Amino acid sequence: MAEHDDLAFAVDDYLTRSYAGDRRRKLLDSGGWDAGLAAELAELGWYSLAVSEGRGGIGASPADLGRVFLEYGRHLVVGPLLENSLLPALLEGLDPDPAGTPPALVDPGVTDDWDLGSVALNGAQLTGTVDAVRFAAQAGVLVVVAGEAVCLVAPAAPGVRIESVDSADPGTAFARVSFDGATARTVLADGDLVGRIRAWARLLLACELSGLAQGALERTVEYVGQREQFGRPIGGFQAVKHLAADMSARATGLHNLCLAALADADDAPRAQLDLLASTAKAHAADVALRVCEDAIQLHGGMGFTTETDVSWYYRRALALRAWYGDETELRHRIGAALLDPGRQT
Structure with missing residues (x-):
């Protein structure tokens, strides 16, 4: 428990000193993405907290991230916090980028209330569209949920189209992602x-x-x-x-x-x-x-x-x-x- 509190205290202390006032408001008004901030948090090791020590992380658990996310909310931190922190922790073949370039989670199942589209997987080929994907235009890799499979796809791969869309969320940049026979470099058939x-x-x-x-x-x-x-x-x-x-x-x-x-x-x-x-x-x-x-x-x-x-x-x-x-x-x-x-x- 003390280690968990220490993580949260360190995050709170840093954000209080370095992410406040005019800087916070400028970033909130920037469209949800700032490459400099993402690189800063990556250098601090915040995106590696729940990555195993064998992969260069700190080895905390996903639950330990929760206390850090409490501080992210208190301080109104913008950017791909969820994507950069959670996805490398759960996917062995996905390491945090040293410059803070995020993976984007292309998931048509984020809510039952909106029809965001769908993605179908045939072998290693992906087809379909998801209309709202967080940080897809800034991503270094797309983590695509297609039915019961999770696929890793390069954003620049043939058959991938990414179009930025307007966002009402001051902390998030959104894009529409379409696949037309795009090939996944990795397919994890794991529901x-x-x-x-x-x-x-x-x-x-x-x-x-x-x-x-x-x-x-x-x-x-x-x-x-x-x-x-x-x-x-x-x-x-x-x-x-x-x-x-x-x-x-x-x-x-x-x-x-x-x-x-x-x-x-x-x-x-x-x-x-x-x-x-x-x-x-x-x-x-x-x-x-x-x-x-x-x-x-x-x-x-x-x-x-x-x-x-x-x-x-x-x-x-x-x-x-x-x-x-x-x-x-x-x-x-x-x-x-x-x-x-x-x-x-």
């Missing part, structure tokens, strides 16, 4: 791997959303302690106290749920991992948005300005809410899993 990638993505995104809720709360508490009306800070008014207390209770409950899920996740069988991840992500999708909405209300409704960071927290929470399932979608999955304990989502 369990597909499930583990999706489950860990859900759990780490839940942690990032929890960090967003905590960051929005912290900035709100600071603001209501400084903003004055009628000669005293608005934090002294009863209505403001009640709303801030509700925010704190929600954010703290989500934080504790994420920590509990992480504690059980590393050695969990697939079905239990799916349930843990879905439960945490469902609660995070709901709570982070509520906390950010309350933060905007207590800031006087300044949801469409960048005078404070709460607008960025809100936009980021909105964007991450549906990625790998929002609360409505995942509650259906959780209910189905509880009715059929052997079911894997």
Whole structure:
């Protein structure tokens, strides 16, 4: 446990010193990708935390990444954090790039609510389109989910087309990826791997959303302690106290749920991992948005300005809410899993 806390403390300390104020806002306004920041985090070794020591990593577990993602959310860090941290940890043949160039996860199954397209695999040939892929235009390799298989494809391979698309997420650049007979250099026919990638993505995104809720709360508490009306800070008014207390209770409950899920996740069988991840992500999708909405209300409704960071927290929470399932979608999955304990989502 102490090692886990040390990781989170080191990340928090560095981001507090080197990723704050004007730099953070400039990066949030840059479209979600900054090669310099990606290289900086790669040099710090943050993308190698859960990579085995035999492959040059630190050897932490995927669950250890959760505490780091809590800090990523608190500090509104942009970029391919999920892709650069998780995919090399789960795929033996995929090492972190020293310059921070990310792998892109081409997965048509990020949510049941959107029809993002599909990808079919015939031998080693891929066909199909996925309309929203994070950081595909910046990727050094495409990690493609095609049914029960995971394929590694070079972005410049014949038959691959990548088109950047607009993004409402201040922390993410999106692209449309199409395959027309593109050849995969590696094909891993492992349905369990597909499930583990999706489950860990859900759990780490839940942690990032929890960090967003905590960051929005912290900035709100600071603001209501400084903003004055009628000669005293608005934090002294009863209505403001009640709303801030509700925010704190929600954010703290989500934080504790994420920590509990992480504690059980590393050695969990697939079905239990799916349930843990879905439960945490469902609660995070709901709570982070509520906390950010309350933060905007207590800031006087300044949801469409960048005078404070709460607008960025809100936009980021909105964007991450549906990625790998929002609360409505995942509650259906959780209910189905509880009715059929052997079911894997």
